[in-house]
Amino acid sequence: MTGSATGDTRERLIVAAADLIAASPGEDFSLRAVCDAVGVKMPTLYHFFGSKQGLVDAVIERGFDLYLGEKSAMESSGDPIQDIRAGWDAHVAFGLANPGFYTLMYGKVSPGVSPAPQSRPSAILLSLTTRAAEQGRLVVPAEQAAAHVLVTNIGVTLRQIILAAADPELSAAVREGTIAAITGTGTRPDNALSAAVEIAASHPEILGRAETQLLIQWLTRLGDRALDASEELR
Amino acid sequence: MTGSATGDTRERLIVAAADLIAASPGEDFSLRAVCDAVGVKMPTLYHFFGSKQGLVDAVIERGFDLYLGEKSAMESSGDPIQDIRAGWDAHVAFGLANPGFYTLMYGKVSPGVSPAPQSRPSAILLSLTTRAAEQGRLVVPAEQAAAHVLVTNIGVTLRQIILAAADPELSAAVREGTIAAITGTGTRPDNALSAAVEIAASHPEILGRAETQLLIQWLTRLGDRALDASEELR
DNA sequence: TTACCGGATGTAGCGTCGCTACAACGAAGT
DNA sequence: ACTTCGTTGTAGCGACGCTACATCCGGTAA
Numbered sequence: 001m002t003g004s005a006t007g008d009t010r011e012r013l014i015v016a017a018a019d020l021i022a023a024s025p026g027e028d029f030s031l032r033a034v035c036d037a038v039g040v041k042m043p044t045l046y047h048f049f050g051s052k053q054g055l056v057d058a059v060i061e062r063g064f065d066l067y068l069g070e071k072s073a074m075e076s077s078g079d080p081i082q083d084i085r086a087g088w089d090a091h092v093a094f095g096l097a098n099p100g101f102y103t104l105m106y107g108k109v110s111p112g113v114s115p116a117p118q119s120r121p122s123a124i125l126l127s128l129t130t131r132a133a134e135q136g137r138l139v140v141p142a143e144q145a146a147a148h149v150l151v152t153n154i155g156v157t158l159r160q161i162i163l164a165a166a167d168p169e170l171s172a173a174v175r176e177g178t179i180a181a182i183t184g185t186g187t188r189p190d191n192a193l194s195a196a197v198e199i200a201a202s203h204p205e206i207l208g209r210a211e212t213q214l215l216i217q218w219l220t221r222l223g224d225r226a227l228d229a230s231e232e233l234r
Numbered sequence: 235m236t237g238s239a240t241g242d243t244r245e246r247l248i249v250a251a252a253d254l255i256a257a258s259p260g261e262d263f264s265l266r267a268v269c270d271a272v273g274v275k276m277p278t279l280y281h282f283f284g285s286k287q288g289l290v291d292a293v294i295e296r297g298f299d300l301y302l303g304e305k306s307a308m309e310s311s312g313d314p315i316q317d318i319r320a321g322w323d324a325h326v327a328f329g330l331a332n333p334g335f336y337t338l339m340y341g342k343v344s345p346g347v348s349p350a351p352q353s354r355p356s357a358i359l360l361s362l363t364t365r366a367a368e369q370g371r372l373v374v375p376a377e378q379a380a381a382h383v384l385v386t387n388i389g390v391t392l393r394q395i396i397l398a399a400a401d402p403e404l405s406a407a408v409r410e411g412t413i414a415a416i417t418g419t420g421t422r423p424d425n426a427l428s429a430a431v432e433i434a435a436s437h438p439e440i441l442g443r444a445e446t447q448l449l450i451q452w453l454t455r456l457g458d459r460a461l462d463a464s465e466e467l468r
Numbered sequence: 469t470t471a472c473c474g475g476a477t478g479t480a481g482c483g484t485c486g487c488t489a490c491a492a493c494g495a496a497g498t
Numbered sequence: 499a500c501t502t503c504g505t506t507g508t509a510g511c512g513a514c515g516c517t518a519c520a521t522c523c524g525g526t527a528a
Contacts, residue, residue, distance in 0.1 A: 009505085009506095025343060026342070026343030026344040027344055028262075028485095030484080030485070030486090031485080031486065031487090032484080032485075032486090040506075040507095041506065041507055041508085042486085042487075042488090042507095043487090043488075043489095043505090043506065043507070043508090044505070044506055044507085046486095046487070046488075047504085047505065047506080048505095051486085051487080052486065052487090099343070103343045107341070107343050107392075108260070108396070109259060109260030109333070109337045109341050109392070109395060109396055110260040110261055113396065115397065140407065144403070144404070144407060147401075147404055148404065148407055148408055148411065150393075151386075151389050151390050151393045151404065151408060152385075152386050152389055152390075152408060152411075154389055154392075154393060155385050155386055155388055155389015155390065155392070155393070156385050156386075156389065158341075158343070158388075158389070158392070159384075159385045159388060159389070161343060162342070162343055162347065163349065167381075169378070170378070170381055170382065170385065173374065173378060173382055173415065174382055174385060174386060174412075174415075176415070177382065177411055177412060177414070177415025177416075178408075178411060178415075180411070180414065180415060181407065181408075181410070181411025181412075181414060181415070182411075192426045192427075192429030192430045192433065193430050193433060194371065194417065194418065194419060195417075195419035195426030195427075195430075196426050196427055196429075196430035196453065196456075197371065198315065198371070198413070198414075198417050198419045199419075199426065199427060199456060199460050200456055201313045201315055201316055202315065202316060202319065202460075203456065203459065203460045204311070204313070204316070206455065206456055206459040206460065207452055207455065207456060211452065215449065215452050215453075215456075218441055218445060218449050219430065219449075221440065221441065222433065222434055222437065222440055222441060222449075225437065225440040226433055226437050226440065243476080243477090264513080264514070264515090265514080265515065265516090266513080266514075266515090274477075274478095275477065275478055275479085276478095276515085276516075276517095277476090277477065277478070277479090277516090277517080277518095278476070278477055278478080280515095280516070280517080281475085281476065281477075282476095285515085285516085286515065286516090469528100470527100470528085471526100471527090471528080472525105472526080472527085472528095473524105473525090473526085473527105474523105474524100474525095475522105475523090475524095475525105476521100476522080476523085476524105477520105477521080477522075477523100478519105478520080478521070478522090479518105479519085479520075479521090480517100480518095480519090480520100481516105481517085481518085481519105482515105482516085482517080482518100483514100483515095483516090484513100484514075484515085484516105485512100485513080485514060485515095486511105486512095486513090486514095487510105487511085487512095488509100488510085488511080489508105489509090489510090489511100490507105490508085490509090491506100491507085491508080491509105492505105492506080492507075492508095493504105493505080493506075493507090494503105494504095494505085494506100495502105495503095495504090495505100496501105496502085496503090496504100497500105497501085497502080497503100498499100498500085498501080498502095
C-alpha cells in the first residue's frame, strides 16, 4: 500500500483507539471503528495486539508515557513537599485534559486490572515522600504518605471528571489538607483550643459523655475569653 | 404460571441483575443472562425497563436504598464531626462489601451519568457539615467541607476496591487528615492538648480555679488515652 | 355469558460486537 | 528461483442489545 514502514500500522491503531476513547471517555469503543479509521481489517489488529485488552493495554501504556512525558518536563524545585504540590496539580491537569486516558489508567475497576503500569508514577511519588521523610518533615512513613497523597489525588481527579466540572478550589483544599496530614502541620496551628475540642469530641468514651460535653463547653468559653484577653494586649 | 403477583417479575429482574453485577464487579453483564436467571425472555425485560440503562438505573437506586438503609440504622452520636467519622467508615465498609453496587453508584465515568441518586447521601453529609459549621467548628463553608469529605471518602473506597485490598490504616489516616483539614486542627493531638493546658492554666480567672484544675486534669487524661488511640493508626 | 381490552410474555429476527480459521500477498534471505 | 515469515484480506461463528409482531390472560362491561 502507501509505503508502510515497519510498525507504522501498529502505531496508527494505537492512535486511532486513543482518539476514539478520548472522543467518548468512559464509554466502550468498537474494534471495527478503530480498524475503519486506520483502513485495515480486524485480523490485522489481532495480529498486533492479540485481543481487545491487548490494544487497551497498549493505549494505557501510551497514556502513562504521555503523562510521564509532561511530568518529567517539570524540573524539581529542590523541595520535596513543593514537588508534591506541583505533581498533584500536574496529575489533576492531566486527568481533566485527558479523561479518556485517565479513566483507563486510574478509574478501571475490573478485577483483571494490573497495577504494573501505575508503578512508574508511584515510584516518583514515593521518592519524593522518602526525601521528605529523610528531612524529618513527615509524621508518617514515606510509603503511607505516598499512598495517602495518591489516593486523594486520584479521588479528587476522578470526581471532577465524573461530575464534568473542574473545581480548582476543591483540588487545592484537598491537596493542602493531604500535605498537612502527612507533615503533621495543621492549617491553623495556633488554635490549640479548637484542636482540643476536636480531640475530646472524637473520644467521648475516655472521659464519659457528660464530662466530655462539659469539657467542650469550658474549652469554648476559655477560647472566647482568652482571645479577648489577648486582643486587649494589642 | 406460578402465581406471579404484580411487580414480582420486575423485582426478580432487579435482584438477578444485582447478583450478576456483584458476581463480577466492574465488568459488563448480559441481559440474556439476567433473563435466563429469572426464566423470562428479553422483551419482558424491555417491557419493564425500556433499555439496559433503565435496568442499571433501577439497580443503582436499589444500591442507594441498601446503603441508606444501613446508614439510617446508625443513630447519631450527637456530635456532627463524630457522625462524619461513623458515616465515613460506613461508606468504606459498604463499598468493600458491595463493590458491584459501589462501582455503579460512585465509579461510573460515562458522561450520561446523572448525579440525582447521589443527592440523598450527599444531603445527609451536608446536614452534618452544616451543623458543625453552626457550632463554629469548621474553617471552611459547609458545602466545601462536605465536598472535601465526599471526594476523599470516595477516593479511598474506590482505590481499595480497585486494588482488591482493604487498608483500614489508610482509610483512617485519610479520614483524620480530611477532618483535620475542614476543622483546621492539626494532627498532633499531644501538642494541641498540652497547649490547651497552658492556656487554661494561664487564665484561671475565666472558668474559676476549681473548674480550671478539673479541666486540666481531664485534658491530661484525654491526652494520655487519645494518644494511645491514635498511635494505633500509625 | 360473551365480547372486548390492555398489560405481560413469547417467537423470530435485525445489526453489531469480539474473535478466528484459512488463504493470499510481498519483501527478505538463501 | 525458491523458501520463509511477517502482514493482510475473506468469510464466518457465537453472543450481544434491541425490536416488530403475535400471543396469552385476567378483569370489565354489555
